[in-house]
Amino acid sequence: MTTLDPAVPEGATRARILAAARCATRVGCAVAALAAAGAAQAHFQLLFTPETALTGAQALHFVMVFSHPAHGGPTMQMGAPEAFFVVSQRGDDSEPVKTDLKSSLMPIEWQSKDGPVHAYEASLPRNATRSLGDYVFVFQPAPYLEKQEDKFIQQFAKTVVNVGGVPGNWAEPVGLPTEIVPLDKPYANWTGGVFRGVVLSDGKPVANAELEVEYVNYPLDIDVHRFAADAQVAFPQGSFGTMGIHANDRGEFTVGLARAGWWGVCALNVGPKKEHEGKPLSQDAVIWVQVRDMK
Amino acid sequence: MRRVTLGLALLGGVLIAGFAVAHSAVCTCFDNGDQTVTCEGGFSDGSSATGVSIRVFDAHDKVLSEGKMDGKGTFTFKKPEVDYHVIFDAGQGHVVTIDGGDITE
Numbered sequence: 001m002t003t004l005d006p007a008v009p010e011g012a013t014r015a016r017i018l019a020a021a022r023c024a025t026r027v028g029c030a031v032a033a034l035a036a037a038g039a040a041q042a043h044f045q046l047l048f049t050p051e052t053a054l055t056g057a058q059a060l061h062f063v064m065v066f067s068h069p070a071h072g073g074p075t076m077q078m079g080a081p082e083a084f085f086v087v088s089q090r091g092d093d094s095e096p097v098k099t100d101l102k103s104s105l106m107p108i109e110w111q112s113k114d115g116p117v118h119a120y121e122a123s124l125p126r127n128a129t130r131s132l133g134d135y136v137f138v139f140q141p142a143p144y145l146e147k148q149e150d151k152f153i154q155q156f157a158k159t160v161v162n163v164g165g166v167p168g169n170w171a172e173p174v175g176l177p178t179e180i181v182p183l184d185k186p187y188a189n190w191t192g193g194v195f196r197g198v199v200l201s202d203g204k205p206v207a208n209a210e211l212e213v214e215y216v217n218y219p220l221d222i223d224v225h226r227f228a229a230d231a232q233v234a235f236p237q238g239s240f241g242t243m244g245i246h247a248n249d250r251g252e253f254t255v256g257l258a259r260a261g262w263w264g265v266c267a268l269n270v271g272p273k274k275e276h277e278g279k280p281l282s283q284d285a286v287i288w289v290q291v292r293d294m295k
Numbered sequence: 296m297r298r299v300t301l302g303l304a305l306l307g308g309v310l311i312a313g314f315a316v317a318h319s320a321v322c323t324c325f326d327n328g329d330q331t332v333t334c335e336g337g338f339s340d341g342s343s344a345t346g347v348s349i350r351v352f353d354a355h356d357k358v359l360s361e362g363k364m365d366g367k368g369t370f371t372f373k374k375p376e377v378d379y380h381v382i383f384d385a386g387q388g389h390v391v392t393i394d395g396g397d398i399t400e
Contacts, residue, residue, distance in 0.1 A: 093368030
């Protein structure tokens with residue numbers, strides 16, 4: 001059973017209260033409504049590479065940007081990342097192998113709507129994916145201080161790449177404090193299908209976890225380090241940009257994939273650690289899903 | 296999965312056909328840069344390639360090297376100095392041929 005969680009995101013609540021207070025004139029009301037709608041956007045730690053279903057070994061280029069992908073921003077400044085690694089496995093023949101990739105991280109300036117912000121990228125040589133199988137890439141950023149809410153956010157992001165169509169460990173946890181474990185391959189999804197997963201904290205399912213789902217509405221241009229200028233989709237209302245859903249009592253969720261491109265799923269405040277540097281900490285679990293049209 | 300299906304396959308030919316379309320064989324090879332080449336095999340359902348036959352031929356179909364995929368689903372051979380191709384043979388409908396010219400580091 002899914003229960004309605006009265007704890008809506010604090011920032012949204014606060015913005016709505018402020019909006020109501022400001023709503024003294026018609027123009028004021030309109031501005032306040034926009035501010036409230038803006039607050040409904042969700043933070044997402046992007047871990048993006050253009051293609052997740054590879055036919056063979058190839059060099060990979062990742063970018064790590066902390067943004068609001070349904071709205072193309074605002075994009076946040078990132079601190080020094082804590083970890084970047086991959087756990088790979090080819091079929092039943094091999095054990096999962098963890099490879100540290102932190103030394104491949106390079107700082108970049110992402111050209112956001114509000115000016116350049118700190119982000120990261122990584123280029124991996126072709127031989128990093130020379131084996132068949134799954135590659136579960138994990139990016140663990142530094143906790144981000146959300147000043148509006150006076151709390152830290154740390155999102156453990158996973159992107160799964162496959163080589164050659166031989167499966168491996170895509171459905172296995174990698175042992176993060178919190179993570180989303182797929183029930184469907186994140187790299188093999190048709191438009192109109194669904195993606196399912198399980199939210200874990202300390203390896204255990206999180207019943208009724210609160211999740212946010214966003215479509216990457218402004219495609220990433222990873223060569224010039226910016227989002228596309230134009231949106232792919234117009235949202236009729238705030239609920240469509242950031243879609244709020246809940247997991248069931250086994251921590252499982254299902255997301256409909258209505259459009260080709262990239263979808264982000266984020267489980268909010270599910271990690272075991274709740275405090276960082278004397279302030280509240282929300283440890284979130286993010287997974288990225290690539291979707292393509294049948295054609 | 297494959298082991299279970301193979302067990303059922305003993306019951307009749309129809310199931311074998313079903314098994315044949317249910318997954319596909321995959322093989323990839325890379326030049327190790329030390330005059331050896333390593334090939335990896337697998338199946339689209341994740342089942343093991345251990346024991347699958349693999350042969351290396353020259354342009355005249357003479358066998359240069361042959362063996363079976365090891366416990367890790369790999370096979371390493373000395374890189375031929377002539378044009379060659381590799382055949383990963385997991386049975387009917389599961390044969391993968393790789394041209395030596397496509398095998399790079």
